[in-house]
Amino acid sequence: MRFALCALFLVPCFPETETPMTYEQPFTAAPPLSAAEIADLLTRTEGPRLAFLREKAKQSDLAETLVAFANGQGGTLIIGVSGRARPRVEGVQDVPATREAVLEAALECTPPLVLPLPAPVAVDGATLVVVVVPPGLPQVYSLHGKYLQRAQMTNQPMLPDALRRLLMARGEVSWERTVPDDATFDELDTARVAAYIERLSNGLPGDTLAILYRRGCLARTPQNGPEEYRPTNAGLLLFGREVERRFPQAEITLVQYRGTDLADEFEREDICDTLPEAVRRAERWLMEHMRKGSRMVGLERQDVDPVSAACRA
Secondary structure, eight states: OEEEEEEEOOOOOOOOOSSOOOOSOOEEOOOOOOHHHHHHHTTSOOBTTEEEEOTTOOHHHHHHHHHHHHTTTOEEEEESEEOSSSOEEOOOSOHHHHHHHHHHHHHHSBSOOOEEOOEEEEETTEEEEEEEEOSOOSSOOBBTTBOEEEETTEEEEOOHHHHHHHHHHTTOOOGGGOOOTTOOGGGBOHHHHHHHHHHHTTTOOOOHHHHHHHTTSEEEOSOOSGGGEEEOHHHHHHHBSOHHHHOTTOEEEEEEESSSSOOSOEEEEEEOSOHHHHHHHHHHHHHHHSOOEEEEETTEEEEEOHHHHHHHO
């Protein structure tokens, strides 16, 4: 017996920005740091706003450091220096190649970083390449899906709470937290909301609107009174009365074929419901249609639930 599970989930489409992003030149002109300023930085240890890399450093290390600075208060990367606590000047032999490596690292970030042009600076008879990441950048940056920040001398993945605060601070509100233009509070199923609040608060009374607002299911509107809260896309997907009408593509399709090959004879069910209910219905359907096994434990026979076993694994 063969089972095929196809899940089609809602994929938000964002409007194009008014100003298209260019990828050809991620650098802007900026006055370079002086040799005296660089010499002063070389007396310090690496930190949240200062990093050293050797000329032959991996491009991934370059990109990670740029992303970590961009997600913080900016910083200065000096290439041609070894050592974290005790910097030692080694110099850069091929300045054009190093600048090209920084260019490629900036393009590797998502979105691509727009930085001041890396500047060669002569210090103690050696040439260093200085990359400045300015503070106050407007976006949140990642590298191959990883959001990084500086933690003292190292680049570390951002914790979920820190990432959420940064997204909110820089105005990058996710699709889930946006409010459809015509959405009203009446679209939410009050029974489902009440059941959720009861489970969340262990039966204790709570402010329903405040709880949903803190969890991103509601957003405030300028009006006063009971209409000041409107449901977000997340709230509508979790508690909406008419998910199929508003999000027709938020669908799970379950198919069971009678044999081992994909054939014309099959059993199918399409589920378009709130996300919790859709998951419950899909699990129930699988339990009803999936072959169950058993095993002997001592002298007793125990049924094996393949779905639960797969989830635990």
